[in-house]
Each structure stands twice: as structure tokens, then as C-alpha cells.
Amino acid sequence: MTDWLVGLGVGLQAPLTYERVGLGQSNLTYLVTDAKGARLVLRRPPLGELLASAHDVAREHRILAALQGTDVPLPRVLGLCEDPAVTDVPVLAVSHVDGTVVDERADAEALSPAARHAIGLSLVDTLGRIHGVDLEAVGLADLASHKPYAARQLKRWSGQWELSRTRELPELERLTERLRTLEPEAGEVALVHGDCHLRNLIVDPDDASVRAILDWELCTLGDPLADLGTVLAYWPQPGDPPTMRFDASMVEGFATREELVERYAEITGRDLTHVPFWHGLGLWKLAIILEGVRRRQLDDPRNLTAMGRIPAGAVDELVACAHAVLDEAD
Incomplete structure (x- = not known):
């Protein structure tokens, strides 16, 4: 792998060191540092047996490469390695983007009150950019089906x-049955990131503007309100049923979910009638994703991180939270 990375022509000098970073349990992320201190980032699938169509790093490469000329804030794509003589799985190399990642509650507490309030609004602004991408112009119109997304x-x-x-x-x-009953009619077809939350952002530490949005493996084509629903699903606030969700958004000063929805309406002008459905769907998906993490951890302990093993109750709590969202909408 070192020879391939040095051969990319981006100025790396051996020896290289590799360090796993982030708390992601899906595609794994590694920080690569060379002899001079220069850095880049690698992405690869998780270890062990994988579900078909999941963790497709080559597809993630295609999406990032297509978006390089747009106003979506991204790392720079450096290369994709699929050579079995070098690696047993596809590996994606991208530039390292300086900035703050809110990986822990302490990271949120270290932001100024103004930055705390701004970070959610900046995330929503970034969604507006993603949803405004011209699919034909960037060559992603055939990325996924155009059939009803829900x-x-x-x-x-x-x-x-x-x-x-x-x-x-x-x-x-x-x-699942409640969501099927509430399924909205098909809407517009846009680029959907699929995994929008605080930990997938690199932001300016001063003004909280988004410098890069990461982890595009769930990106597809569909209803843009699905991304807003995902943001809400990952955005706990006081009064919610208890869950193990990352609780940085509960630190004083962060925007409320209502403010995020209002911001999205302001910048896009879209009809937000069905946001509760997409919020519930986001929590449902998060529960299923977490169960998949539990399955991989049970099958292969190498997929454990500093967070340890995900308990079954964490999935149950998300399901209860989704029911509460739908109950409130009723």
C-alpha cells in the first residue's frame, strides 16, 4: 500500500504511518502520515463478511470524483486502488481537510456559543447544495433508480x-408497517447524501462553516427530504425519549430541530409536509444500521472500537423514538 500511495504523485515520502480515526462502524477511515508530516486519508470496507451492495468504496469514489467541480464541500479525490496485488479490498485515498470534527461532546462544548448554533444551520445549507447538484452535468443521473424513493x-x-x-x-x-402506511407519493429526484450528521462534517473551528462533508457510501438518488429526516434522526434534543445517540446537539446553544427545518424551508422553498415520515424513517434506518454493526461485531471482534460492543437496547431505544415521532405527527 505504501508504494501505491507514494506513486500517486502527491508528494508523499516513505515511511508512512497508518492510524485508524473516527468512530465509524461502516467503511473504516485511516489517517496516513508521511516522513515529512504530510497527511492524507484512506477509506476501506469493514473487516469480516459483508452484505451484498454494502460498503462499496469504488462507488463512493465515483460520487466524490463526480462532485469535485461543484460547490459541495468535499475532500479532494487522490485515487482508488483495486489491485489485488496491493490490497484485498478497494481502498480510496482522499486529501486531508484541516478543521474541527465534533466526534465527542467535549468537541461541541469547546465551540463558541455562536459556532454551536451555526453548525446545524451550516449542515442544512450544505444539504441544500447537495440537493441542488445538476445530476446530468456531473454524470450521476444513472447512479441509482429513479423509482419512488420511499x-x-x-x-x-x-x-x-x-x-x-x-x-x-x-x-x-x-x-416498518407504520412507515409503509404513511409512505408519501413520489417526489423529485435529487442527489441524496444518505448519512448526514455532525460526525460526518469537518467544520471551521471559528464560524462552524462546513469545510467538507464525509462518508458518502449511502449516497443515492431520491427525495431530498430523506436527508433532512436523517439530520433530524441524528439530532437529539431535550425532551426526547432516551437513546444512545450522540448527544452533542443537546449542548446549550445548538439549534433545535424546528430551526433546522425552518432553515431548510428558507433556502430550498420545498414543501415539508412529509418531514415527520422522513424523520421516522431516518430513525428506523439508524436502528437497522446499528443492528448491522452489532452483527458485524458479534461475527468479528476486530470491528469493535473504543465504544465497545453495541448493546441490543440501543436499537430498541431508536425504534421507540421513531414511534414517538410518528405519534406526535398524528
């Missing part, structure tokens, strides 16, 4: 649940 998501993630679940969970099955 139905596609319900089918796909129900299938993921069946393949990755570790036990029976009737409340998740009931949630």
Missing part, C-alpha cells in the same frame, strides 16, 4: 434487517 428505502432496509438482525424485534416490525 418504497425503495423501505424495501432495501427491510431486506438489510432480515440479513443482519440478531434477534426478533416485534416493535421494529410494527414500525
Whole structure:
């Protein structure tokens, strides 16, 4: 791998050191540092047996490469290695972007009150840029199906649940049926990031503007409100049912979910009638993703991180939270 990286022509000098960074449990991220202190970032699939179509690093490379000339804040794509003589899985190399990543509650507390309030609004502004990408112009019009997105998501993630679940969970099955009943009619087709939350941002430490949005493996084509629903699903606030979700957004000064929705309406002008459905769907997907993490951890302990093993109750809590969102909308 070192020879391939040095051969990219970006000025790296051996020897290289490799350090896993971030708390992600899906595609794994590594910081590479050379003999002079220059840095870049590698992405690769997780260890162990993977579900079909999941963790597709080559697809992530295609998306990032297509977006290089747009106003979406991204790292610079440096290369993709699929040579079996070098690596047993595809590996994506991108530039290192300086800035702050809110990986821990302490990172949020270290921001100024103004930056705390701004970071959520900046994330929503970034979504507006993503959803405004001209698919034909960047060559991504064929990235995914143009069929109704809600139905596609319900089918796909129900299938993921069946393949990755570790036990029976009737409340998740009931949630799935509620979402099918509430499924909105097909809307516009836009680029959808698919995994929008604080930990996937690199921001300016002073004004909290987004310097890069990361982790594009779930990117697809579909209803842009799905991304807003994902943001809300990852954005706990006081009064929510208890969950193990990252709670930085509960630090004093962060924007409320209502403010995020209002900001999105302001910058895009879209009809937000079905936001509660997409919020509930986001929590449902997050529960299924977390169950998949649990499955991979049970199958291969090498997928454990400093967070340790995900307990079953963490999935149950997200399902209960999704039911609460739909109950409130009713």
C-alpha cells in the first residue's frame, strides 16, 4: 500500500504511518502520515463478511470524483486502488481537510456559543447544495433508480434487517408497517447524501462553516427530504425519549430541530409536509444500521472500537423514538 500511495504523485515520502480515526462502524477511515508530516486519508470496507451492495468504496469514489467541480464541500479525490496485488479490498485515498470534527461532546462544548448554533444551520445549507447538484452535468443521473424513493428505502432496509438482525424485534416490525402506511407519493429526484450528521462534517473551528462533508457510501438518488429526516434522526434534543445517540446537539446553544427545518424551508422553498415520515424513517434506518454493526461485531471482534460492543437496547431505544415521532405527527 505504501508504494501505491507514494506513486500517486502527491508528494508523499516513505515511511508512512497508518492510524485508524473516527468512530465509524461502516467503511473504516485511516489517517496516513508521511516522513515529512504530510497527511492524507484512506477509506476501506469493514473487516469480516459483508452484505451484498454494502460498503462499496469504488462507488463512493465515483460520487466524490463526480462532485469535485461543484460547490459541495468535499475532500479532494487522490485515487482508488483495486489491485489485488496491493490490497484485498478497494481502498480510496482522499486529501486531508484541516478543521474541527465534533466526534465527542467535549468537541461541541469547546465551540463558541455562536459556532454551536451555526453548525446545524451550516449542515442544512450544505444539504441544500447537495440537493441542488445538476445530476446530468456531473454524470450521476444513472447512479441509482429513479423509482419512488420511499418504497425503495423501505424495501432495501427491510431486506438489510432480515440479513443482519440478531434477534426478533416485534416493535421494529410494527414500525416498518407504520412507515409503509404513511409512505408519501413520489417526489423529485435529487442527489441524496444518505448519512448526514455532525460526525460526518469537518467544520471551521471559528464560524462552524462546513469545510467538507464525509462518508458518502449511502449516497443515492431520491427525495431530498430523506436527508433532512436523517439530520433530524441524528439530532437529539431535550425532551426526547432516551437513546444512545450522540448527544452533542443537546449542548446549550445548538439549534433545535424546528430551526433546522425552518432553515431548510428558507433556502430550498420545498414543501415539508412529509418531514415527520422522513424523520421516522431516518430513525428506523439508524436502528437497522446499528443492528448491522452489532452483527458485524458479534461475527468479528476486530470491528469493535473504543465504544465497545453495541448493546441490543440501543436499537430498541431508536425504534421507540421513531414511534414517538410518528405519534406526535398524528
